[in-house]
Amino acid sequence: MRYIDYLLALALLASPVAADELGDALMTLQTAKVDGSNSPQLADALRVASMAKVADVPRILSAVPVDDRLVQNWIRNAADTALANAQSRGEEIPMEMLRDYLVDTEHPPRARRVAYEWLKEIDPLAASQLLPDFYNDPDLELRYDAVATLIDTSNKLDDDAKRTELLKLAFASARDANQLSTCATALDQLGVEVDIVEQLGFITTWRILGPFDNVDGDGFAAVYPPEESIDLRTGYDGKNGEVKWQEIVSDAPMGLVDLAEPFDNEKGAVAYAYATIESPQAYTANLRYMSHNATKLWLNGKLVAESVVYHAGGDGDQYIVPVTLKKGKNEILLKVCQNEQTEPWAQSWEFALRVCDPLGGKIEGVE
Amino acid sequence: MRSLPTLLLLIASSAVAETPTGWLEFRGLGGKSAVPAGDIPVEWDIATGKNVAWQADLPGRGVSSPIVVDGRVVVTASDGLDRTKLHVVAFEADTGEQLWHRQNWATGRTQCHPTSANAAPTPASDGERIFAFYSSNDLICYDLAGNLLWYRGLVLDHPRLGNDVGMSSSPVVGDGVVVVLCECQGDSFAAGVDCQTGETRWQVKRPPGANWASPVVAQFPFEGKRISAVLLQGNDGVTVYALADGKKLWAQPSIKGSSIPSAVAFDDLLLVPGDGLTAISMASAGEPEVLWTNESMKPGNPSPLMTSDGVCVISRAGVLMLADPATGATTSKKRIGGSYWATPVAVGNLLYALDDRGNMNVIDLAKGGDVIAKNSFGENEETLGSPAVVGDAIYVRSHKHLWKIAKP
Numbered sequence: 001m002r003y004i005d006y007l008l009a010l011a012l013l014a015s016p017v018a019a020d021e022l023g024d025a026l027m028t029l030q031t032a033k034v035d036g037s038n039s040p041q042l043a044d045a046l047r048v049a050s051m052a053k054v055a056d057v058p059r060i061l062s063a064v065p066v067d068d069r070l071v072q073n074w075i076r077n078a079a080d081t082a083l084a085n086a087q088s089r090g091e092e093i094p095m096e097m098l099r100d101y102l103v104d105t106e107h108p109p110r111a112r113r114v115a116y117e118w119l120k121e122i123d124p125l126a127a128s129q130l131l132p133d134f135y136n137d138p139d140l141e142l143r144y145d146a147v148a149t150l151i152d153t154s155n156k157l158d159d160d161a162k163r164t165e166l167l168k169l170a171f172a173s174a175r176d177a178n179q180l181s182t183c184a185t186a187l188d189q190l191g192v193e194v195d196i197v198e199q200l201g202f203i204t205t206w207r208i209l210g211p212f213d214n215v216d217g218d219g220f221a222a223v224y225p226p227e228e229s230i231d232l233r234t235g236y237d238g239k240n241g242e243v244k245w246q247e248i249v250s251d252a253p254m255g256l257v258d259l260a261e262p263f264d265n266e267k268g269a270v271a272y273a274y275a276t277i278e279s280p281q282a283y284t285a286n287l288r289y290m291s292h293n294a295t296k297l298w299l300n301g302k303l304v305a306e307s308v309v310y311h312a313g314g315d316g317d318q319y320i321v322p323v324t325l326k327k328g329k330n331e332i333l334l335k336v337c338q339n340e341q342t343e344p345w346a347q348s349w350e351f352a353l354r355v356c357d358p359l360g361g362k363i364e365g366v367e
Numbered sequence: 368m369r370s371l372p373t374l375l376l377l378i379a380s381s382a383v384a385e386t387p388t389g390w391l392e393f394r395g396l397g398g399k400s401a402v403p404a405g406d407i408p409v410e411w412d413i414a415t416g417k418n419v420a421w422q423a424d425l426p427g428r429g430v431s432s433p434i435v436v437d438g439r440v441v442v443t444a445s446d447g448l449d450r451t452k453l454h455v456v457a458f459e460a461d462t463g464e465q466l467w468h469r470q471n472w473a474t475g476r477t478q479c480h481p482t483s484a485n486a487a488p489t490p491a492s493d494g495e496r497i498f499a500f501y502s503s504n505d506l507i508c509y510d511l512a513g514n515l516l517w518y519r520g521l522v523l524d525h526p527r528l529g530n531d532v533g534m535s536s537s538p539v540v541g542d543g544v545v546v547v548l549c550e551c552q553g554d555s556f557a558a559g560v561d562c563q564t565g566e567t568r569w570q571v572k573r574p575p576g577a578n579w580a581s582p583v584v585a586q587f588p589f590e591g592k593r594i595s596a597v598l599l600q601g602n603d604g605v606t607v608y609a610l611a612d613g614k615k616l617w618a619q620p621s622i623k624g625s626s627i628p629s630a631v632a633f634d635d636l637l638l639v640p641g642d643g644l645t646a647i648s649m650a651s652a653g654e655p656e657v658l659w660t661n662e663s664m665k666p667g668n669p670s671p672l673m674t675s676d677g678v679c680v681i682s683r684a685g686v687l688m689l690a691d692p693a694t695g696a697t698t699s700k701k702r703i704g705g706s707y708w709a710t711p712v713a714v715g716n717l718l719y720a721l722d723d724r725g726n727m728n729v730i731d732l733a734k735g736g737d738v739i740a741k742n743s744f745g746e747n748e749e750t751l752g753s754p755a756v757v758g759d760a761i762y763v764r765s766h767k768h769l770w771k772i773a774k775p
Contacts, residue, residue, distance in 0.1 A: 034524045036565035039517035046515055070520050073507075077515040081471060084513075110472065117470075144448045178450065185566040309552045311579060313478055314533030 022056055022154045024071060025049040026063040031333035042074060046219045050081035052354035054091055057082055057247040058101050061111035072110055078113055102130065136172040140359060147174045150167045153184055164190050171199070177254065177316050201362035202255025202354040203275045203332070207232055208248050210271030211263050213239045214337045219270040220278035220294050220308055224334060226272045227298070239269055246249040250352075254316075258337055260349040268340045269349075277355060280365040283325040287332065288360070299323050300330055310339045311346040322358065325366065385510060389756035390435040390762075393537035394710050396632040398583045406759040409717070409729050410740045411772050420771040421463030428766040429486035430535070430708065430751035435460060436492040436679060437511055440755075442769055443499050445485030450477040453485065454679055455499045455509060460757070461548065463771060467513030475503035476522030479533025482491045482751070484766070487535035488581075490754070493562050496532045502503045502534045506547060508565055517565025527553030527737035532579050534625055539553055541584040542595045542610040544568055550578035550601060552613035557582070562729045569613030574603045578626045580640075585632035589616045591652050598637060600624025602689060605639055607655075617655060619647075628666040628680075628710075633673045636692065640666045642679060650750075661694030664688055667707060669720075669753075674713040677733040681707050683719060687736050701736040703728055708751040712761065727763070744770065 028045035031038060049060055060079045065071050084331040101114050114271060120127035132144035132153070134183040150170040164187065171183035171194055180196045187194050197204060212224045225236050235242045250257045259271045287297060287304065292314055297305040305321045338349040357363050393398035411418035429447030434441050438461065444454040451473045457466040477485050478504050488500040496516060499507045504521040522528050530551040538547045546561040556572040560566070578601050587596035587607050597609040603773040604620035624630070628640040635650040636658075643662035649655050664671075665721035668681035677698055678690040685706065703721035711730075712719045718730040725748035729740040744750060748765040755762040 033516070034520065035567065036517050036519050036560075039565040041513070043516045048515065069472060069474040070518060070523060073518055074515065076471065077469060081514065084467060143454075194546050300434075307553065309525070310532075312552060313480065313533070315478070318478065318531060 018076040019269070021048055022052050022059065025062065026078075028062065029078060029161050030065070030071055032068075032070045034070060042308055044080050046074065046081070049078035050085055052078075053201040054083070054093055055084045055097070058097065060341045061101060061114060062107060064108040064114070065297050066108055066110075071209050076110070079111075082284055083118055084141060093118065093122050095119065095126055097129065098122070098317045099126060101115035103312075105138060109142075119252075135169065136148050137179060137294075138359065139292065140175060143173065143359075144176055144179070146180050147176070151179065154186065160190055161362045168192070168194075181211060197253070197255050199362060200354050201356045201366070202250075203277070204250045204255050204350060205275065206250075206257055207245045207249050208257075208259065208262065209236070209243055209245045209270055209274070210259070211239045211243070211266045211269035212271075213268065214339065215271045217294070217308075217337070218340060219268075220296070220335075220337050222270070224270060224272070226274065227335070230331065230333065232274075239266070240353075244275070255352040256350055257352060259338070263349070265337060265347070265349075269338045271336050271338075271349070273334045273336065273351065274351075275353075277325075277332065278367050279325040279327055279330055279363075281327050283363055283366070284358060285323055285325045285358070285363060285366075286356050286358055287321045287323050287353060288317040288319065288356060289321075289334070289351060290314050290316060291334075291336055292348045293350070294339070295319075295349070297321060298331075298333040298337040300326065310337075311343075311348070317360070325355070327364075368419055371492070371509055381403035389437065389492070389494070390433075390757050390758075391494065392434060392491035392579050393629075394670060394672075394753060395755070397585065397633070398581070398629060398670065399515070399633060400631070400670065400710050400753065401674060402404070402715075402756050404715045405756060407717075407756065407761050408772055410775055411742050413744055413770070418772055418774055419772040420775075422771075423463050423465065425764065425767055425769055426456065426468065427452065427486065428484035429525035429764060430482075430484050431490040431764075432709075432753040433487050433755045433762045433769060434490055434495065434497075435762065436494060437759045439466060439511060440771070441490055441492070441497050441768065442764055443486040443488075443490050443501070445477075447474075447750070450479065451503075452490050453499070453501050453503070453505060453507070455490070455497065456496070456512075456771065457497075457513060460706055460760075467575040469513055470508065470509060471505065471518070473501065474505055475501075475502050475522030476531060476702070477529040481773055482749075483535065484621070485533075485534040489534055491538045491540045493540045493543075493545075495632075498538050498540065498562070498564060498685045500538045501548060504528050504534065504549060506538070506545070506560065506565075508545075508562070517644055519560065519565055519733055521547070521558075524745070525549070525554045525556070529553060532543070532577065535579045537581040539582045539584045539597060541597070544610050546582050546584075546597045546610070548573070548578065548580070548582050548599055550574070550576060552576060552647040556688075557613075559596075559597075559610065564711070569675050570610075571608060571615070573599070574601055576626075578602070578623065580626055581629040582698055583630045583632050583637075585637065585649065586721050587616055588652050588655065598630055598632070598639075600630050600639055600641070602626065604632075605633060618680050619655075619657070619694065621622075621658075622657070624679050625666070625669065627668050627758065628670040631671055631673065635672070636761065638671045638673070638678060640680075642774055644671055644678065646692065660694075661690055661695040661697060663697055664690050664695070667709040669707050672710065675716045676719060679711070679713070679732075681711065681717065687718075687720070687730065689732070699736055703730065703736070703738055709753040712754050712756050714756060714761075719754060719756075721750050721754055721763060723749060723751055725765060727754075744768070
């Protein structure tokens with residue numbers, strides 16, 4: 001062994017979680033592979049990080065990435081284990097450290113959530129006092145809990161005006177359908193009408209076309225004319241004769257569009273739904289939809305999602321599709337395939353689709 | 368070839384000889400859900416604490432079972448916005464003290480039926496590690512101290528994997544491999560994942576369609592030898608694969624396997640639920656042999672099990688049925704009432720049958736299946752996870768609580 005290596009080894013032994021070693025460990029954790037092929041290295045790195053000093057925990061948290069869910073979990077485990085180990089060593093976890101990390105929205109959203117959960121454990125009062133301020137937070141979990149406190153607080157108020165004000169704020173901030181529904185019901189009792197469908201950005205006016213053939217499920221792969229070009233004035237050869245585009249406007253809760261009724265409960269059939277939206281500028285957005293039927297989704301002629309799943313649950317945001325809206329007119333085409341199952345629970349032929357920002361809120365100006 | 372009486376003798380002697388030191392997976396090892404004996408209370412009272420060793424709060428919902436590994440009770444749970452928060456909690460079995468609690472965010476689909484939870488599959492253990500699995504197809508490995516060893520988000524490399532009713536097949540472990548059965552309409556497969564590294568050792572394609580049943584590990588006869596194997600039941604019948612490499616060893620397409628209650632391996636006897644119940648003998652060194660099928664012995668949601676008084680199932684209508692393991696002939700039918708998801712546990716000649724509403728019926732099989740006690744865990748407790756039994760204690764979880772029931 002070279003003398004310098006010997007000195008380095010001694011230094012490492014004296015300070016097993018030296019700052020650079022923690023940095024190396026965090027870099028390793030960032031390399032988590034989907035196939036698990038580097039798990040032994042990750043587990044070693046996690047062991048190093050989990051022995052970090054309490055003061056280094058914010059550094060661990062800041063390694064939580066915004067999008068990579070696998071790495072998020074590895075880093076979260078490192079932070080949780082480091083704090084749990086510190087607790088078992090009898091070390092104090094400073095409330096101020098967690099609070100300061102939490103309130104800084106420049107930090108990764110999910111890392112702030114971890115800080116909040118630890119703050120809630122060691123100082124529940126401090127956490128509960130901070131929580132209501134997160135009603136518009138970029139972290140959806142914090143936002144959800146904050147909106148829940150707004151709703152709880154409103155329930156305890158006798159003053160209708162203050163209660164209305166708080167519920168309106170909760171409604172404007174909520175991204176969860178159940179919370180929106182709770183707010184809407186309470187506001188309705190106070191004489192204030194709000195529209196969940198509008199708030200969530202559901203598209204309610206569609207042009208629909210069908211039925212085309214989907215016997216034996218072959219229609220899912222078949223390319224019918226709307227997949228090649230959209231001409232709303234043209235008739236086509238459908239499953240049972242000529243078919244034409246027709247307008248349908250949904251007034252159902254959560255923007256639900258029923259296809260079974262307009263297409264006479266046809267089984268083994270394909271329908272298309274088409275809508276256009278105007279966007280004042282390019283946006284990073286989501287198309288979110290549900291359907292109990294097999295679907296394909298196109299945005300501006302590009303296939304962005306498909307699912308060959310029939311009658312297997314699915315409400316709310318069953319499918320979340322990240323997209324980029326272009327400035328001006330955007331065309332949305334949804335193919336909805338009904339199969340030939342005869343069970344009573346396998347008869348629905350429907351969908352609901354909304355356009356929203358990545359946090360699930362309506363994008364202002366997109367009509 | 369062993370004769371049937373020899374086979375039954377082996378079954379009986381095995382029941383006497385086995386002394387479980389843990390409850391390592393759904394229904395215990397081999398899916399038997401039975402122990403030969405135990406001084407487990409017949410009656411208890413949650414309100415007064417009578418025969419309640421301890422009660423612990425859980426951080427979220429779950430229909431998975433507790434497992435018991437090396438003095439630790441391990442439970443999975445899920446909660447949070449859109450059921451995305453995945454919990455693994457370990458408790459000291461003696462005291463109920465929480466040893467550690469780890470959390471992750473789901474990487475796959477989290478939608479499920481309102482009665483279920485993302486924490487639907489029961490975790491499994493090889494005695495050194497814990498393999499927590501969720502409806503979102505997150506397969507997470509911890510050591511017994513709660514250190515993350517590996518993490519597989521199976522949806523990340525199988526994007527079409529998922530069932531929005533929820534998935535619930537529990538993993539099983541054998542020969543250094545943890546086996547997961549992921550059957551759905553989108554991307555159906557079974558995989559053997561290396562217990563140490565988390566890498567996929569083998570993967571086999573499975574028929575498309577929802578399946579909530581769990582695999583079962585057994586020693587399977589193949590080419591004159593006994594091979595560690597895993598049996599999968601589904602809409603294409605019953606198929607047996609080698610644990611080591613996923614090689615298909617045997618298939619019986621004529622047995623239409625159920626998609627909810629799971630098969631059980633009792634030494635050389637496999638009990639497969641489907642259109643009734645089918646018994647398969649693995650006693651021969653050659654091909655497995657279908658011993659009998661009894662169409663009236665159709666299990667509801669709970670899996671079948673072998674008891675001191677024969678093969679036992681609970682029907683969808685809450686009827687307890689027993690059958691002769693040699694012939695399959697039904698020997699007893701008794702309505703015990705209630706709705707069940709949890710597989711009952713046999714302790715000697717007592718059967719502990721937990722209904723969905725937090726009631727544990729204790730049934731004396733030696734007395735013709737009489738319910739000799741009914742113990743409530745509380746009016747607002749939903750109990751869909753199967754109990755675990757180790758030593759003289761039975762462990763039960765609801766969406767909110769975990770209990771250890773044992774005499775002082």
